[in-house]
Amino acid sequence: MLVALAPFAGPALAEDAALPIGDPERGAQVYRKCTGCHQIGPGAENRAGPHLNDIFGRRAGSVEGFDYSRAMERAHGDGLVWEYAQLDAYIENPRALVSGTRMSFRGIRDPRDRHDVLAFLRSYSASPQDIPESAPTAMPREVELPPEILQIVGDAEYGAYLASECLTCHKADGGDAGIPSITRWHPEDFVVAMHAYKRKLRPHPVMQMMAGRLSDEEIAALAAYFATLE
Structure with a gap:
């Protein structure tokens, strides 16, 4: 049975002993x-x-x-x-x-x-009797990149210089107005995503065009900038 959290000021949630179990x-x-x-x-x-x-x-x-x-x-x-x-x-x-x-x-x-x-x-938490533990699930990257690309240390100051075009759509404060936030992304995830656009594995023509113009070093610089953006 779920216990109501009196101090928390979020929306009321009904207690329900028969919780729905998904697949x-x-x-x-x-x-x-x-x-x-x-x-x-x-x-x-x-x-x-x-x-x-x-x-x-x-x-x-x-x-x-x-x-x-x-x-x-x-x-x-x-x-x-x-x-x-x-x-x-x-x-x-x-x-x-x-x-x-x-x-x-x-x-x-x-x-x-x-x-x-x-x-x-x-299945990745302590499981009750009616929910068995699942086998480890590997989530492969969208694109496998050579180690030398992933190991590039980006220059955040250079990334700030390059970021003006990104910030015409993505909000610096992490807000979402229909366009996902990229603020505080892990640098490796940012690099992988940009190379996925560059190789046209992600289907967004504007992002494909923008990523296609960037060098590996410029992508790393943007990743470093957005990772530390407050």
């Missing part, structure tokens, strides 16, 4: 839209968002070493704990549950998709 295998496919920011499974690290291992029962804003938004820090102080109903509400509409969150994802409206994703996430 973790289907959830793994739906989860792919989350992989640009969140890692899960053996060796998962913090990226633009914190890793999601052991998310069930974890207090919001509590992953060591991750720089949370002020909104998520407030949710932590208010006592928000990621149980099933809270996660379901957050995945449906992140900013309805945690107003001001830096997470730019617009949410998953389809209840079946949400329950399947939650079943997938649940």
Whole structure:
């Protein structure tokens, strides 16, 4: 049974002993839209968002070493704990549950998709008897890059100089007006995404054109700049 979190000032969530259990295998496919920011499974690290291992029962804003938004820090102080109903509400509409969150994802409206994703996430937390542990799931990169490209140390100052064109669409403060935020992306994820556009593996013609004009060093510089942008 879910316990109501009296101190937390988010929307009311009904208690429900019969929680819907989704399909973790289907959830793994739906989860792919989350992989640009969140890692899960053996060796998962913090990226633009914190890793999601052991998310069930974890207090919001509590992953060591991750720089949370002020909104998520407030949710932590208010006592928000990621149980099933809270996660379901957050995945449906992140900013309805945690107003001001830096997470730019617009949410998953389809209840079946949400329950399947939650079943997938649940398999990486301590599992109840009716949800078995899943096998480790490797999420391959969109494009495999040579180590020498991934090891380029970008010049953030040069990236700031190059970023003006990016900032005509992407908001520097991490806001989302229909265009995903790239603020505080992990540099490796940024580099992989840009090379995916460059190779036309990501289907956005404007981004393909812009990425195609950039050298490896310029992409690394932009990655360094956006990773540290407040």
